[in-house]
Amino acid sequence: MAFDITKELLENVSELISNQKDTALSELFLDVHHADIAEVLDDLSFDEAVYIIRLLDSETTAEVLLDVDDEVREKIFEQLTAKEIASEIDELDTDDAADVIAELPEERKQEVMQEIDDEEHAKEIVELLRYDENSAGGLMAKELVKVNENWTVLRCVKEMRAQAEEVTRVHSIYVIDDGGKLKGRLSLKDLLMASTRSKIADVYIPNVDFVNVNDAAEDVANVMRKYDLEAIPVVDELGVLVGRITIDDIVEVIKEEADKDYQLAAGITQDVEADDSILVLTKARLPWLFLGLVGGLSAASIMGLFEGAMAKNAVLFMFTPLIAAMAGNVGVQSSAIIVQGLANDGIKGSILKRLLKEISLAMVNGFFLAIFLFIFIWITKENIKLAFAISVSLFSVIIIAGLIGTSIPLFLNKRGIDPAIATGPFITTSNDIFGILIYFSIAKLIIGF
Amino acid sequence: MAFDITKELLENVSELISNQKDTALSELFLDVHHADIAEVLDDLSFDEAVYIIRLLDSETTAEVLLDVDDEVREKIFEQLTAKEIASEIDELDTDDAADVIAELPEERKQEVMQEIDDEEHAKEIVELLRYDENSAGGLMAKELVKVNENWTVLRCVKEMRAQAEEVTRVHSIYVIDDGGKLKGRLSLKDLLMASTRSKIADVYIPNVDFVNVNDAAEDVANVMRKYDLEAIPVVDELGVLVGRITIDDIVEVIKEEADKDYQLAAGITQDVEADDSILVLTKARLPWLFLGLVGGLSAASIMGLFEGAMAKNAVLFMFTPLIAAMAGNVGVQSSAIIVQGLANDGIKGSILKRLLKEISLAMVNGFFLAIFLFIFIWITKENIKLAFAISVSLFSVIIIAGLIGTSIPLFLNKRGIDPAIATGPFITTSNDIFGILIYFSIAKLIIGF
Structure with missing residues (x-):
């Protein structure tokens, strides 16, 4: 939070870019939060923004690209190759990856998808692209930690460690049966406190809130607000666990919905901001x-x-x-x-x-x-x-x-x-x-x- | 989510109350989420609502009382004794407890505070009551998990288990120095994966976002949204860790702020709803x-x-x-x-x-x-x-x-x-x-x- 975007900083960045001082630039952005880098990029010219994106490693820039203005992202993507975009996508969680891909022109979409190295990741993204963006399916991510009800706590912890590598934030551990159907959940806290020899079927909480993949985003937001949930599992028509939605996505849904209603009340359609053209x-x-x-x-x-x-x-x-x-x-x-x-x-x-x-x-x-x-x-x-x-x-x-x-x-x-x-x-x-x-x-x- | 509030259900509840069928009522509400019970209470008469509150155990009703409409809560509290209110307060987290106490008339406030059994809890509530309700201090809870940078991971896990009993949701483990100053954080995931012999000082992440106790609620919401945080620690003027704010409180801040702006734009002051008088x-x-x-x-x-x-x-x-x-x-x-x-x-x-x-x-x-x-x-x-x-x-x-x-x-x-x-x-x-x-x-x- 100590990172302040001042006029001097922006001038300094522009100068470093025009003099191609790559090391100094990398150092400048070292340990800076991606949301802050995104703000800097919003204020630079498109060419300068592309320069920074190409300079920093894609683990950082993938998140930065999520945070920049839509308009800036579109322009940056126009200048990147399909391969470069794919390597950014590779770093993103499936829900964000699908959102970014969905914004690309149809032809570009296919080019980029073919360049994604991780086949599993690509398959999951394709699945998410099928859902309406204002539905639970459009909000959910495929990344989640799930365990089988027939496992022991010990096996569960082991499997979880592997799965958790992929998941940024573990909220709940979902429990499924052999058919993949959602049975209940386990909290990390419970797991931390349970004996390693217990069977999951004996310790999990069978009472779990969930939404259906076709539920409207607004309804998901209302359920999560009402029951004070930080994450909710998503099931398909057969009750099979297919994804999970986290509260940060819901915060954006609530904010966007409120902003949209407010703008409509003021006679402004489209999602516009004071800084738009x-x-x-x-x-x-x-x-x-x-x-x-x-x-x-x-x-x-x-x-x-x-x-x-x-x-x-x-x-x-x-x-x-x-x-x-x-x-x-x-x-x-x-x-x-x-x-x-x-x-x-x-x-x-x-x-x-x-x-x-x-x-x-x-x-x-x-x-x-x-x-x-x-x-x-x-x-x-x-x-x-x-x-x-x-x-x-x-x-x-x-x-x-x-x-x-x-x-x-x-x-x-x-x-x-x-x-x-x-x-x-x-x-x-x-x-x-x-x-x-x-x-x-x-x-x-x-x-x- | 299978709990539907129908006219039949409400009539059934009213009838059970008038016939004093306590066992049947308790069974009816068994395993029902407090947010759903609150909705039922909103639709009953005040006397009926008080009956239910007195019937169910305070672990449940404390949460129910948080979720009912402000007006209903006020009326229910008017009919409860100071001792009864205190036992509800005892079950709540400090932030919610302080919010509820703050709504009581001045005289009642003192009566209730004196009836609270847990002295530590009472002291923390008194501290929270000092802060403006629209500041970080007014939003934060005292419940959090903190460990000393000089401990080992093993001691940390032990101490944490004790602390975690008090904390509903563990988001992050905050690391402090001997003076109580915030030094950094540890994620549960990191802890789960670290060797038990490591020292906390060697494994914690020193780069932690925080807010000051006097920061405006809206600013806290903006920081948490921007950096996608699910919890943020709050420090006082000396940098001492004094509390933490979780995303569910921020969701309410965002929602209320947006609703208020929308109502003002429509020429409606005060926080009113379609069902108000x-x-x-x-x-x-x-x-x-x-x-x-x-x-x-x-x-x-x-x-x-x-x-x-x-x-x-x-x-x-x-x-x-x-x-x-x-x-x-x-x-x-x-x-x-x-x-x-x-x-x-x-x-x-x-x-x-x-x-x-x-x-x-x-x-x-x-x-x-x-x-x-x-x-x-x-x-x-x-x-x-x-x-x-x-x-x-x-x-x-x-x-x-x-x-x-x-x-x-x-x-x-x-x-x-x-x-x-x-x-x-x-x-x-x-x-x-x-x-x-x-x-x-x-x-x-x-x-x-």
């Missing part, structure tokens, strides 16, 4: 702004229908931004609570009950806001009928906006569509339009124009 | 809606200033919801990207550069949208001057909105205020007002009214 950022933002523009045009044409009322009731038109804003705000609030509840698996009870609750809530909020608005307009405009019309409209708009905000994400979720898209400009725009339509309709009913 | 939800939502209302009233009075233009330029007033919506959308987009970047520690470079980038981005987006709007109005209204005025205004509004959206969170962050409050109704409301002011001012300049 203007083109990438425009692609993520312009479509939503365009949706807002179309919504605004619709609102304008609705107002056009009521243009006749303008001469006599100019004030009515002054309040359209207020109505639109309130409709949007209420819609976003209601939808956000539902979306978050759905993501956290916390929506219980029937849809009808949910809508009734939202109506009550909207009525409480709407009542206070409408009363305030009524008094304000009455005093400032000295027109009680107008004040009444506008505040009744506001009250109705708030209730309808709450209902729309609640029902759209629930509807999308039922249809298997990510409800998070309903929390952003989508809901504000539709609520703007509905809000203004309801507002003028009710005002017309009351004032009569 | 209407009063709680109103408290979280009404203030932001009121802010929106005041914003709308300001927009209305700004429009009032330009009322004279209404007779001749009615169309101008039809486009105010569009302008307000665009200003809001752009503001939310810009601020969300900055807030997310700040949370992920991904905002590099100077503020000036950041603002220049946002201006370029807004110009690109604004250009396309303004051109579209210009053509649309020109064709539908057959008034080129009006089309020009409205689209130039839109272009300017988008740029200003982007600047406000970028600079407010950066400013708040510099001031030590959570920038996430700038992404919700706060930014839409202020952008509505500025947007409409700019819109009418520019339109006036061009059309001249």
Whole structure:
């Protein structure tokens, strides 16, 4: 953690690269954590980054390549040969290796796979590539420590030592039967404390949580969070142990899911960061702004229908931004609570009950806001009928906006569509339009124009 | 995972409770995970929940109480005696125990602390209570396995076995010197593979990541994510090892932080859930809606200033919801990207550069949208001057909105205020007002009214 990425450091690295001072560079990065080296690479030019990757040994650079920005990794891989990429892949755990391979262009993929020396490793990667990246199969690694229920503790420790060489972190030792089916688990602690002569069948814990290979990544995250697990075994349709998922991958799933929901709520599609290029950022933002523009045009044409009322009731038109804003705000609030509840698996009870609750809530909020608005307009405009019309409209708009905000994400979720898209400009725009339509309709009913 | 919480199950539990069928209840919950029992308790009445807590042994119920909703836990504790609470606390790890104690009313806290049997445990809890709950000290537990660098591996394994009894999950073995200062770590795997006669000083890894007891929880989360750690030791100002933080606590920090940012962006303060009471939800939502209302009233009075233009330029007033919506959308987009970047520690470079980038981005987006709007109005209204005025205004509004959206969170962050409050109704409301002011001012300049 003492490694600070400063401007001086970056300049120093660039200079060493241009002077080809390889020994000095190797020394500089000696014992530096791969996540820190990755940050340095993100800030260098692509050519410089490639230079460093070629210089350092692949045990280090394989991990570095996992940590650099996607864009940087893509560019670096473009400049490396298939053989060079394969030697990086060789150093990675199967889950990371599969993720990296999956990013390569189709043709490149095959070239690289053929260059991988370790055939077993290559076979496992191919297996992992078959799974959807948002499923348990897409998250799991093949590296795990498993023992047969018929072994003794002594044999188990021996076999484990061999297996553990391959596994970075041993969380649990999984126990299988002769058919490879998951039977239970053993903790390292238990093993450390058991007598060497005991049989595994007598000491293992048969009560083990697991997920199925086709379970959604989000569901795996929810299970691991709920039961506070640091690793979970993955079984196939026959109950055969096929991999394990560790908590660090789940942390990324949770983080990405939350970031994505947040961005969608803000009207930003795609996974973008503040440092992305203007083109990438425009692609993520312009479509939503365009949706807002179309919504605004619709609102304008609705107002056009009521243009006749303008001469006599100019004030009515002054309040359209207020109505639109309130409709949007209420819609976003209601939808956000539902979306978050759905993501956290916390929506219980029937849809009808949910809508009734939202109506009550909207009525409480709407009542206070409408009363305030009524008094304000009455005093400032000295027109009680107008004040009444506008505040009744506001009250109705708030209730309808709450209902729309609640029902759209629930509807999308039922249809298997990510409800998070309903929390952003989508809901504000539709609520703007509905809000203004309801507002003028009710005002017309009351004032009569 | 085979445990499903159905309506039938809940009815069955309620019936068993009212008939006081204790044996049947105990059997029902035998081997059920505490997280599942907690979910059942969340759905029962408080009296029923208290009944279950009193029935089951405290080894189970202590964990159950950690997992139930805060509200339920509070109610249950109100009905338990100080002695009963203390026996639950006795079963918990120090970090969880401190969290639970911290929630109790001041007077109750002391009563409970005095009833705790294990003096060492009580002392450790008191120490943890001193730290801010959003700091490393507030997250850490005192339970950890530490060995002296001067011991042999044999002595180490012996001492460890004793210590490990107290520790649920052994991630790393921390190595300290005679003064208690953190020197490095040993992995269980290394220990498993080392010769029993080696000295710890010769086998431990001196390169260990750690955090300081006063570091912010969010920073700890970022370090653990970046370096992919499952546990991290915590040291005090003198470098003395005082605790350790595990990844499961960090998962909650990340989740809570993301949920909070998302709720703030949607105009919801406080940590609320879809199932909270209407009063709680109103408290979280009404203030932001009121802010929106005041914003709308300001927009209305700004429009009032330009009322004279209404007779001749009615169309101008039809486009105010569009302008307000665009200003809001752009503001939310810009601020969300900055807030997310700040949370992920991904905002590099100077503020000036950041603002220049946002201006370029807004110009690109604004250009396309303004051109579209210009053509649309020109064709539908057959008034080129009006089309020009409205689209130039839109272009300017988008740029200003982007600047406000970028600079407010950066400013708040510099001031030590959570920038996430700038992404919700706060930014839409202020952008509505500025947007409409700019819109009418520019339109006036061009059309001249």
